[in-house]
Amino acid sequence: MKFFIAFWLIFGTVCLGFTQQKITYTEHIQPIIAKNCMICHRPGGIGPFSLISYEDVAKRSEFIAKVTQIKYMPPFPADKSFQHYANQRGLDSTQIELIQQWVKQGSMEGKKKKNASLSSPNTPLSLSSRTPDLTLKMANAFTIPNTGIEEFRYFHIPTHLTKDVMVEAIEFVPGNRKVVHHSRVMVDTSGRMSGLEGMEASDHRLVEFQKIPMADQFLYGWVPGNDRIQFPTGVAKKIPARANLVLNIHYSPSPKIQTDQSTVNLYFAKAPVKREIQSMIFYEEDITNPPFYIQANAQPKFYMSKGPIQEDISAISVLPHMHWLGKSFKAFAITPDGDLVPLIKIDNWDFNWQMTYQFSTLLPIPKGSVIIAEAEYDNTEANPLNPFKPTRDISYGWSSTSEMMEMVLYYVKYQPGDETLKQ
Secondary structure, eight states, X not given: OHHHHHHHHHHHHHHXXXXXXXXXXXXXXXXXXXXHTTTTSSTTSSSSSOOSSHHHHHTTHHHHHHHHHTTOSSOOXXXXXXXXXXXXXXXXXXXXXXXXXXXXXXXXXXXXXXTOOSOOTTSOGGGGGXXXXXXXXXXXXXXXXXXXXXXXXXXXXXXXXXXXEEEEEEEEEOSOXXXXXXXXXXXXXXXXXXXXXTEEXXXXXXXXXXXXXXXXXXXXXXXXXXXXXEOOTXXXXXXXXXXXXXXXXXXXXXXXXXXXXXXXXXXXXXXXXXXXXEEEEEOGGGBSSOOOEEOTTOOOEEEEEEOSOSSOEEEEEEEEEOOTTEEEEEEEEEOTTSOEEEEEEESSOXXXXXXXXXXXXXXXXXXXXXXXXXEEEOOSTTOTTOSOSSOOOEEBOSSTTSBOOEEEEEEEEOOTTGGGOBO
């Protein structure tokens, strides 16, 4: 009882202090916005509007106060007590109250600071002022028909690179955000993928192309809520000379004819690259309790595993993926000594906010470890996001109304000191 009395006395004192001091955008609010909001709400970002300037924020101040008070924004589905991330977001009670009082006091700007940086150490906004080293645009605009049916298409983009390049940041920019649902970017060095251009996923000819191994099965993935990725200094993704990009794009159903011509921006590493980033991909084929089949009115849990891994690695990030029936997702590694290395824990899956979670430091996983993922699904009518009512049996498929269970780890070979190498 004494604890709760002390807590409310302290909290009340903090709130009283806010009401007595002059809260300004420049001094109090801008640092909060820079760290937690600008990663999405910037020109070209995934947010529906920019929050770069005072004017941007002030005209939406009441809306910002409301969505932060109810903790709808900023979104960050992962459990921050399970693992810490370089790109994690979230406001504490003091920050939320600062915004409330700022709005109540009239959303004042305050005195502008000279040479003030808009970005925070945990955001890649520094790239906003940097021109991409290579911009690769779909050769032709693709027309999405007005059939109201999801489209899954492949596209081929030559890079025209004359030498190998190391990429420290990758950005996928949808040409039409209304219809581009997600995109996977792959790297091909066979020179045999030009026939893919615009090919539908159901085309029988696709089987022949799928027999050709990719140089990189997962260069990058853009999903709802995700954004560009920037790797720590000294590590990068490699794109070989004369390579081509292959895009696998999912277009949402459209009631009218629309077009899309999406772009991939690549930022070359400026510092010497010591290690090349690899992708470890978990597919439905890695599920250990198949079949991956979700019966109507059921709430099953499925498990995936890889390992024992054959070398010491350091994980950079984790990207889990499910659809509308997803309920929770958890992934971790078990070391040969029986220790647990936490990767990701999402108790309330949000289909609209899927992210590449970058660990605060490189995360060592020793040789001989087994990496495990587990996912729960809710195929009952109690799930408000269930696309079917009455419910029906659901199996694997790329369509949003089907289901998936996948995960991607970016990693490099371990080096001593990775435990403290911040991202």
